[in-house]
Amino acid sequence: MTPAGASLLDRLAGIGAEGHAAIGEASDAAALESARVEYLGRNGQLARVMSSIGTVEPAARREVGQRANAVKTSLSEALERQDRHLAAAARAPSGGVDLTLPARGRWVGGVHPVTRVIDEICDIFAELGFTRVLGPEVESTWYNFTALNIPLDHPAADMMDTFYLDDDTVLRTHTSPVQARVMEAFAPPVRVVVPGLAYRRDSFDPSHAPAFEQIEGLAVDEGVDFVEFRAAIQHFVRHFFGAGTKSRFRPSFYPFTEPSAEVDVSCAVCRGSGCPTCKRTGWITIMGSGMVDPAVFEAVGYDPERYTGYAFGMGPARIAMVRHGIPDMRLLYEGEMSFLRQFV
Structure with a gap:
């Protein structure tokens, strides 16, 4: 693989690691949206890398494209998980317990x-x-x-x-x-x-x-x-x-x-x-x-x-x-x- 292709693969690995860290550290919806825009937005880091794939020699384009799609999927799933986590935490102000949920039914035995x-x-x-x-x-x-x-x-x-x-x-x-x-x-x-x-x-x-x-x-x-x-x-x-x-x-x-x-x-x-x-x-x-x-x-x-x-x-x-x-x-x-x- 040429230096250009190897460079893009390195950048994709870095984007994946940095993006997961930023998403995991997001403590509210605003911080999570900021992480999404930074890494998955129209002008985000991943979009800039994908726009550069055309500069890579044809033999390496497929591998770089597959790696870019994998990073995009992984970051999108992380965003969804963190969004659900933040929503649940917002509904549960008391120590992470959602007090609005109905209690689980308890089976009670009895004599026939x-x-x-x-x-x-x-x-x-x-x-x-x-x-x-x-x-x-x-x-x-x-x-x-x-x-x-x-x-x-x-x-x-x-x-x-x-x-x-x-x-x-x-x-x-x-x-x-x-x-x-x-x-x-x-x-x-x-x-x-x-x-x-x-x-x-x-x-x-x-x-x-x-x-x-x-x-x-x-x-x-x-x-x-x-x-x-x-x-x-x-x-x-x-x-x-x-x-x-x-x-x-x-x-x-x-x-x-x-x-x-x-x-x-x-x-x-x-x-x-x-x-x-x-x-x-x-x-x-x-x-x-x-x-x-x-x-x-x-x-x-x-x-x-x-x-x-x-x-x-x-x-x-x-x-x-x-x-x-x-x-x-x-x-x-x-x-x-x-x-x-x-x-x-």
Whole structure:
């Protein structure tokens, strides 16, 4: 390369270094504009060098031109960066922090409304001496049906209701199998509450789910009668729904209790006057219950002549719906944060 070409390359290197320094030292918009005019303006240093390229021998012109374009691009990018920096600093008078920006949202965790109901129910029955226990979700047909006085040809054991894993194994359809397991493992007195998931071949609709929480309760001892049973349920109703809530027992049928009853509470929405929530009856059913059938005691090795007891089962999701006025059960299971955030 001739001395003329080499000289222009040296000048371009100097312009690049000096221009970057001047741009970086610009502390305000005026100083930045002055640096732009000095190095990138129409009569600036870079323009004067580029006007001299014609004096360079043809073989070196391409290299000098490429170097000049590279210096121009580099200085233009530096100008944009410094301009953004100065603009941000102007908006942030307090130590470089832009106080006009909205704060970042903070994720706040919370307990699911159904989990809260489960814990509250278990705590209330703990006051009466009940212990919280758990059991397997995959059960044998013996514990899920036979030990609870449910023959395998009973409609409740039908394939339309039960998820069978094989001929003798199912996903439990209720938490009642844990009753049989507890009674097999422990001698009376027994008082347990059993929260957990149950599974049935139900459609996922506003009032049903194929997988749902259930709480089972069992009390067995000598001399346990319906009066004690009713007192325990009324204790739960008063503490959970409020002292002014009424309750009633309606005759029903369950294979593992005799006599059996459904427990209703006065509707919290209409105070018993009738509304869509309670189907205009003024009452909402919260559980099935009854005195343990002697056949269940015989299946687990208890003496039905000596021991008596009561059992109950309720759906925490339905109770959560009643408490919070939730119209669709699917809202509790779909994980929609805009819905769940109201319970945090």
